Amino acid sequence: MNDTVLGPGTQLRFAKRTWTVVMLEGPCVKLIDADNSVATVLANFLFADPDFEVVGAPQRGVPPFGLLEELPEQVRERAYAWERHVREVETGCPVPGQDQVPRAEFDPAMRTMAEREEAKAAELTAAGQPASAVTVRRMRARYREQGLWGLVDGRAARRRSPVGRADERVVAAIEQALDAQRERSTGTLSRLRRAVGWILEDTHGAGAVKVPPASTFNRLVHALADRQGLLGTAAQRRRHSSRPAPPFTPTVALRPGELVMLDSTPLDVMVVLADGVVGKAELTIALDVATRSICATVLRPMGTGSVDAAILLAQMVTPMRMRPGWEDALAMSRSTIPYGRLVSLDARLEGAAARPVISPETVVVDQGRVFVSASFVAACDSLGVSVQPAPPANGPAKGHVERMFLTIGDRFSQYVAGYTGSDVTQRGSHVEDEACWTLPQIQDLLDEWLIADWQHRPHASLRHPLAPKLAVSPNEMWAALVGVTGYVPVLLSEEDYVELMPVKRLGINDYGIRFGYRTYDHEVLNPHRGRRSTAPDGMWEVHHNPYDPQQIWVRLPAGWEEVPWIHKERVSLPFTDFTWRHIRATVERRGDRDEHEQQLAQALDRLLRRAGNGEGTRRERTVAARASAAASLARPAPNQQEPPDPLTAPTLSYGLVGAFTPASLDAPDDEEFEDGWDEDEDPLGPSDDAGDDPAGDGQPSGRAAVPRPSRIYDARQEATQW
Structure with a gap:
């Protein structure tokens, strides 16, 4: 294995052109191309060019050690043994860098290459590993071109297909059938097998290609469809197809109001609407990303309107009053929020509950008609709020608020009478008979839970700016950040409330x-x-x-x-x-x-x-x-x-x-x-x-x-x- 030598007459690729070396003069290389254009280039600059290569030189690289580690141990040991044999044939010593005396039959000074190859073949045959001189010569050539990887048994290194040796026509038919049922209702593998049979008949004629037996067919389908969102129930397939392609970029906000996420979802509780009528309600919340505070909540009968989203904005910049019957511990004056300094700036905070007042700079919304309506955009514009629509069907773009809905279900909804579960499969019997709270009562209970529990509970992803190992609550995070970013009260007049309407x-x-x-x-x-x-x-x-x-x-x-x-x-x-x-x-x-x-x-x-x-x-x-x-x-x-x-x-x-x-x-x-x-x-x-x-x-x-x-x-x- 000789290293490539750059000398007069050597052809090379440089600057997307082919050159011939004319002369080496100190650190400079003089080149000429087919058009007789002459160039003089520093050798270091020449070698650093990404297009540089010597024409006809063997391409050697670092052996793929990661792939070697994936091979069975016996396959690796066999490759290492062949490396020692090849080195001994070429240099006389099986291990380079050691003071060793070559054996007589492998001494380059006494034996020709052909003789050394014959001797190595005879030695291997005598050791129970039959080999010929041609085999030794072939292994030398592979080692020279590919290094240690060239000595690996190709059968062990061959990548196995997930479908094995299945007929390519059957595989293509299964993939076509799987793709066709993406939007269909949930079915069985037997239905899929019949569909594959029909596709094979239409494509190749009746009886030309047989459908594999049921057991083989099922293994083949799982090999093609598992973790691809092609099998499972219709709901599982829809969830998989709606997921955006990774990677996902984390959402970062460094000050209160910098990024506020708005979203709506049905509340998992049956409520009494009026006069004994029981139904579902829809919850709309605003979540501040920097502090994880719930800035506002609106609970309405199913069918949130643009006026609800606009009122949500007004609630965010308005302090929440303490409700009759609430514990004094829920007041802002009893919390970790710097109440004394804030009340001097905003007299409305006197008697307010311990919920931060956050003026949004940017709100992230989904593609729902409520949040992209002209009325809502106009309301945001009147308050100086930028609207950032999330990409369609992109849950991670507003993952914080989506996760908050799960938390509300786990920590609040399931403890309320009339809890329905997240879907019909989790619903109990006669849930309507359990419903006993009206919509205003549920709203009041939810507000009290948010202040008493969520706003005071340490959050694993919230870390104090000066103590990164300390997990803090949303109120504590707001108290830490408001001292740096400041607080400016936003007072809404009668005209402002009218402006927020559709x-x-x-x-x-x-x-x-x-x-x-x-x-x-x-x-x-x-x-x-x-x-x-x-x-x-x-x-x-x-x-x-x-x-x-x-x-x-x-x-x-x-x-x-x-x-x-x-x-x-x-x-x-x-x-x-x-x-x-x-x-x-x-x-x-x-x-x-x-x-x-x-x-x-x-x-x-x-x-x-x-x-x-x-x-x-x-x-x-x-x-x-x-x-x-x-x-x-x-x-x-x-x-x-x-x-x-x-x-x-x-x-x-x-x-x-x-x-x-x-x-x-x-x-x-x-x-x-x-x-x-x-x-x-x-x-x-x-x-x-x-x-x-x-x-x-x-x-x-x-x-x-x-x-x-x-x-x-x-x-x-x-x-x-x-």
């Missing part, structure tokens, strides 16, 4: 403002009827609350003006946009637009009244209950001191018309949950007393007037709470 661009006509089959009108619109605004599209900016459609806010030149719904007095109970859409889908239009809107208002009022009295179908009661539940969360009764105990209180009232008792939770077993109305039922309800209003007070005759509850969302009251 936006529409509408015109002001002679009849007022109309959208969603509702007409809003007030005398403040008189100077602007039929006129274009100063905006490029000529439309006026209108903000509305889906949880309280009884009024809207219009931005006029003088500022925000509240405009009521013209049929506001006809509907005495709280309702939401969801309830209104249900009425629109069930009431047939029988007149002009004004008459139709009046009929919708009357049908809505009768629906809410029937549901409040426990009458009507289960679908009707559920629609009304969702409206009442949303109202109860946004505006509890003014005299409410603390949530009553549902097991002892005879009735519960959260600012709703009507009440429920634990006995009313039992619905008839034979009543199905309907997607629509009964065919035999008039959507407008009983005809008696319909539309009769002799007193002119908006209340149908023959029924007692029901006091109107407080507004579901009152921006003025929200702004003056602190």
Whole structure:
């Protein structure tokens, strides 16, 4: 094995061209190429070029010691033995670097190479390892070209295919069948085997390629599909396919509010919406990555809207008040938060609970329509918050908030009456009968747990900046970081709360403002009827609350003006946009637009009244209950001191018309949950007393007037709470 020598006449590759060495002069090498171009290059620069190579020189590299270690021990020992034999044939000494006297039959000074090869072959044959001189010569050549790896038995080093010697046509058919069932419902291997047989018949003809026996086929399928997300249940395959390709970059935030993750998920608890109707709720949270603090939570009936996400932003910058009945230890003044210094900057912290007030700089959201809606983006823009959408189906991009949902399920939800488990396979029997908490009560319990447990529990991934080995709680982490980053209070006015609501661009006509089959009108619109605004599209900016459609806010030149719904007095109970859409889908239009809107208002009022009295179908009661539940969360009764105990209180009232008792939770077993109305039922309800209003007070005759509850969302009251 001679090293490559660079001399006159040597051809080499340099700078993506082929050169011939003309002369060596000190440290310089003079080169000439096929076009007779001459170049003089320093030898060190020449050797350092990544394209440099000597044409025709044997390519030697470092033996792959890692691959050698994977081989069986006997295979490695055989390769090491051949290395000693080859070295002895070529140099006379089996181990280089030692003062050894070559044996006579392998002494290069006394024997030719051919003689030494013959002697080594004879020695190996006598030792029980038959070999010829040709074999010795071949091993010398392999050692010269590949080093020690060239002496390894190729049969032992051959990479084995996971499918062995299976027919390539069968393998291709299995892969095609596995790929075709990615989106299909869960099936068995026998179904897959039949599908492979059909593919082979269509591709190669009937009987040309046989499907392997069931046992062989199953082993082949597992070899191809295990850990590839191609087998298992449909849910397991969907989870695997939704995972983004690694590697995953850790999310790092160094100051409070630098990165806040928002997300929604169904809460694993059955709740009492209203009037005995039981259903699921949806939880939306905001998690600060730097401190792992839960900045805000919103619990709503299923179907979170953009207004919920916007209210979440407002909650983050507003201190949480101590609730009646909470322990004094939950107050911010009793926590590790530097309360004395903070209250001097923000008087609102007086009497606040021990939850950090964090102003978000960037919020990470998923591709849900709520978080990418124009309303939510506008709300973030009004607060100076940057919106960063996560890539589609990329759980690790917001892994912190996803993990927090699991923690809420493990440490909170499973201890609450009505716990359902994370999916139907984990649900117990008669879970609906266990539900006894209303939505406001669950919200209150969740807030108390977050402050009492989560905010004070040390987190393994939170380390004090000055003591990396010390795990701290979210409150302790915020206390450590707020001293460095500072605290600036964000005060929201009445106009700020209105700004956070969903936006529409509408015109002001002679009849007022109309959208969603509702007409809003007030005398403040008189100077602007039929006129274009100063905006490029000529439309006026209108903000509305889906949880309280009884009024809207219009931005006029003088500022925000509240405009009521013209049929506001006809509907005495709280309702939401969801309830209104249900009425629109069930009431047939029988007149002009004004008459139709009046009929919708009357049908809505009768629906809410029937549901409040426990009458009507289960679908009707559920629609009304969702409206009442949303109202109860946004505006509890003014005299409410603390949530009553549902097991002892005879009735519960959260600012709703009507009440429920634990006995009313039992619905008839034979009543199905309907997607629509009964065919035999008039959507407008009983005809008696319909539309009769002799007193002119908006209340149908023959029924007692029901006091109107407080507004579901009152921006003025929200702004003056602190």
